[in-house]
Amino acid sequence: MGAVIAAVETVDLRFPTSRDLAGSDAMNEAPDYSAAYVVLHSDSDSGPEGHGFTFTIGRGNELAVAAAAAIGRRAVGWEVAEVVGDLGGFSRWLQADSQLRWLGPAKGVVQLGLAAVVNAAWDLAGKVAGQPVWRLLADMDPQQIVDLVDWRYLRDVLTPAAARDLLDARVPGRAARTATLEAEGYPAYTTSAGWLGYDDATLERLCREAVDAGWESVKLKVGADLAHDVRRCAIAREVLGPRRRLMIDANQTLGVEDALRWMEALAPFDIHWFEEPTSPDDVLAHAAIARAIAPTRVATGEHAHNAVMFKQFLAAGAMGVCQLDATRPGGVDEAVAVLLLAAAHDVPVCPHAGGVGLCELVQHLAMFDYVAVGASREERMVEYVDHLHEHFVDPVRLVGTSYRAPERPGYSAEILPETRRAYAFPDGPVWARTPP
């Protein structure tokens, strides 16, 4: 018998980002970027640990930590080889406690906790294989990829056989796309210029710095005050010039009518996509907005909590850009389901990132998508925010405005041990000095 998962450690990590206004938007005015952090420990002295987390914005992170602990208990006793050999089965096992399922199902805090544990299992699998997760996935054969997915509720829109066909068709190009990826990286866009809490002068300066740094695509937060947003979009478009892309993000603040009013007023600034106009649960409202503002596309998905939601958004034409998050659905396996659904609908995936560690995770998903699923970089880009990367063992590396492909084994999820001590909530020195 090989190494066995012997303990699941959880840590409540919080970064006091609300002390400045980086990260502010119309819905989330003062976030403290946080991670409900999980370490899978095996009983082997020499074997690797699996690190994973889910992302929250502060208060309540203790709930995600407690959920990860409750779900993580189910991992104890699994052989590492079994986990690595059947990551889909392991993920389904974690979800198979009907009492915990009641608290979702597959949504909210229990889903966040699940994502942390599943992501840690993938980090472990990458380390065992000596591969970064994007490459571990991209080296799987199509049937292995299909088997990662829980198909129970998806077959009415995409069957496993159709997913297999889609993947098979893209096998021949994998090697060439991998080479392109390693040579050129994966395109990114920046949100750092446009946080809602910044004044006009700061916005203008940051947009100019973005242009100078070579960014071709910039996103602005909107949704609190239309006159304010018109002024900010005018500033941004002036600085960006006519050719660069300007995206806007309302962070769920609007109803359908207001969303259309906003878009009408901002359309003169040539908006590339309109992100999260309304409730993230509202497939039909997003579909109505999408029809009304075409050809401008609706981007959403960072708060879509499972593959059933993505399935509906895609089938209803309510999601023109798929902004998959790495920690809100149930981790890598469910992300694979979403990538397959998006590819089947020919919708580009532009993952949600920022926060703490989301860039580190989603780069793997986007690169796997490029090599084996979506198989294109057309209209694809990963969000980038230059924030908190210094806390990671294997931080993202940008070359120009592209993500460079990770090379180290694992999911790039591991946070430095000294950070895990310093930012532990509420007893780490960062918080002990300044209570929230």
Added chain:
Amino acid sequence: MGAVIAAVETVDLRFPTSRDLAGSDAMNEAPDYSAAYVVLHSDSDSGPEGHGFTFTIGRGNELAVAAAAAIGRRAVGWEVAEVVGDLGGFSRWLQADSQLRWLGPAKGVVQLGLAAVVNAAWDLAGKVAGQPVWRLLADMDPQQIVDLVDWRYLRDVLTPAAARDLLDARVPGRAARTATLEAEGYPAYTTSAGWLGYDDATLERLCREAVDAGWESVKLKVGADLAHDVRRCAIAREVLGPRRRLMIDANQTLGVEDALRWMEALAPFDIHWFEEPTSPDDVLAHAAIARAIAPTRVATGEHAHNAVMFKQFLAAGAMGVCQLDATRPGGVDEAVAVLLLAAAHDVPVCPHAGGVGLCELVQHLAMFDYVAVGASREERMVEYVDHLHEHFVDPVRLVGTSYRAPERPGYSAEILPETRRAYAFPDGPVWARTPP
């Protein structure tokens, strides 16, 4: 200044119902019915306490308790008179912490915690007014009722003005319907006969007992094995005779294709409604099933987590029977939104009950609906399970097979102090003797 909310007490209550198979269904094979229980204490020695809870089925109840505590903290310092005078505003304030919102939004564990606190506030309001909650609601004027609702995401389907018109039109009949309700009660149906864990002989005996007790409508759990379900439905229909209603409930276990296969095989037994055929998040799949099995209706809603979901289910024709739960959406205020949406679509509300205390709560919602909103008992009935009522200060009372209108002030939510001590998890004597 009047009495102020000084403390929010939380209790993790669990009933070891998994020791028999009452409550078993195809998804939830062994639930321990539980309550994340909240008491709002004021600083007045003489003023009433507000009691509320959310319902879970065991493991993870600690997460709902922790969420109720995190959200309940926001209630401390409110004057009781302010809460009672603006219950909608109080509910919106509880949800206005953007950091906690991130964990949903408005779904899963944080929504369950919210429901517990909001329900406690309504219990308090009823006690302050000296009225049972159904009557407190039914005595409000239409604008007061409209003001309970958070309209942000609902206006595309129902405007506050249209809701006001709907309520205004039903004011003239309120007194007559109240009199009818007090004389006759509100119709119920029973689920006690049909738990999936029972063998055929038990099922037959319980169906016969249900008929003997006068039940006109009986629900069976299905969804694990079709041949098994055909046999069980045959037994039930034989005992019920051709006139009584037989409903089936698959508890989310099926995909669309399987749901249609199930319904085709069970249709000969004259199924009154088909409940929760598939994922509770899947509006479009429910709509497809509803179109395929008409005129048999799809019943769903017990796992619909907020008014945005109900809005879509109703607008898409995906919900022929609206099975509102009292503790999964955010408590009474959001339940009022759902009642208005259902009435606007002329869909009957047949609330989800059973568990622990759900019958106690939903009777108030159904009766308010009858007096002031839906204004009909046609095709309406409240689920009834004869289980755990003895733990309540003001338990439901059935006259024949109808719920009798509650008369005591409050929301019937208060659990006896000795039960709160005995069933506290994990240290109460019931659990200390027999760990889970």
